[in-house]
Amino acid sequence: QVQLQESGPGLVKPSETLTLTCTVSGFSITSGYNWGWVRQPPGKGLEWIGSVHHSGNSYYNPSLESRVTISVDASQNQFFLKLTSVTAADTAMYSCARVQTGMAGDHYYYYMDVWGKGTTVTVSS
Amino acid sequence: AIWMTQSPSLLSASTGDRVTISCRVSQGIDNYLAWYQQKPGKGPELLIHDASTLQSGVPSRFRGSGSGTDFTLTIDCLQSEDFATYYCQQYYSFPITFGQGTRLEMK
Numbered sequence: 001q002v003q004l005q006e007s008g009p010g011l012v013k014p015s016e017t018l019t020l021t022c023t024v025s026g027f028s029i030t031s032g033y034n035w036g037w038v039r040q041p042p043g044k045g046l047e048w049i050g051s052v053h054h055s056g057n058s059y060y061n062p063s064l065e066s067r068v069t070i071s072v073d074a075s076q077n078q079f080f081l082k083l084t085s086v087t088a089a090d091t092a093m094y095s096c097a098r099v100q101t102g103m104a105g106d107h108y109y110y111y112m113d114v115w116g117k118g119t120t121v122t123v124s125s
Numbered sequence: 126a127i128w129m130t131q132s133p134s135l136l137s138a139s140t141g142d143r144v145t146i147s148c149r150v151s152q153g154i155d156n157y158l159a160w161y162q163q164k165p166g167k168g169p170e171l172l173i174h175d176a177s178t179l180q181s182g183v184p185s186r187f188r189g190s191g192s193g194t195d196f197t198l199t200i201d202c203l204q205s206e207d208f209a210t211y212y213c214q215q216y217y218s219f220p221i222t223f224g225q226g227t228r229l230e231m232k
Contacts, residue, residue, distance in 0.1 A: 004168075044225075045212070045223055045224065045225040045226050046169075046212055046214075046223040046226075047223070048220055048221035048222065048223070059219060061220045061221075062220060063220070095168050095169070097168070097169075100174075104175075107155070107157065107217075108216070109157070109174065109175070109216060110216040110221060111159040111171060111174045111214065111216060112159075112161075112169070112171060113171045113180065114171075115168030115169050115170070116168050117166065117167055117168050118168055
């Protein structure tokens with residue numbers, strides 16, 4: 001059974017860097033999927049952050065691209081989110097997910113089929 | 126970016142009811158749409174992809190339909206475990222975007 005578990009600090013100071021870890025169990029992170037992050041600010045909807053393949057190919061939301069890095073440590077079966085220069089607007093529930101992506105005919109598909117429970121991050125001094 | 130508008134934002138229903146949730150998209154996306162269910166304290170669960178393909182393990186009372194700009198999630202014969210928040214997501218183009226969610230509550 002595939003499981004994803006987020007971990008990281010619950011509180012980050014403004015202007016600092018947020019780093020979250022997603023630990024994958026029951027499935028190899030090198031088995032052909034992408035691995036991504038989504039966040040949900042309090043009282044708001046879901047916002048896609050981005051995703052990475054174990055080969056290093058990545059996709060990011062343009063609204064966050066200048067501050068975001070998603071990376072993989074295949075030896076630990078983990079992947080990471082790094083978000084720099086955080087502000088109060090980055091306060092959210094952050095969830096990691098396995099991404100089904102590839103080409104079907106002449107178009108790609110991209111949806112998240114397994115999710116972690118999420119971890120709450122508050123940006124405050 | 127492609128905007129996704131769900132309606133209603135809040136839906137009250139009873140077990141056994143049939144309910145319909147709408148997702149309207151700001152531009153045509155063919156059938157590149159997924160639906161998710163999220164319960165409090167848990168991550169979202171994929172229900173449907175490609176607008177109408179049921180994800181493995183999802184009960185057949187969940188149905189997706191639509192193409193282009195208008196999509197619908199229908200739940201036949203509501204069960205108690207179906208009271209949750211539902212989101213649509215487009216993957217026609219990057220950035221990936223979601224609807225704002227529809228909370229389905231017990232009447």
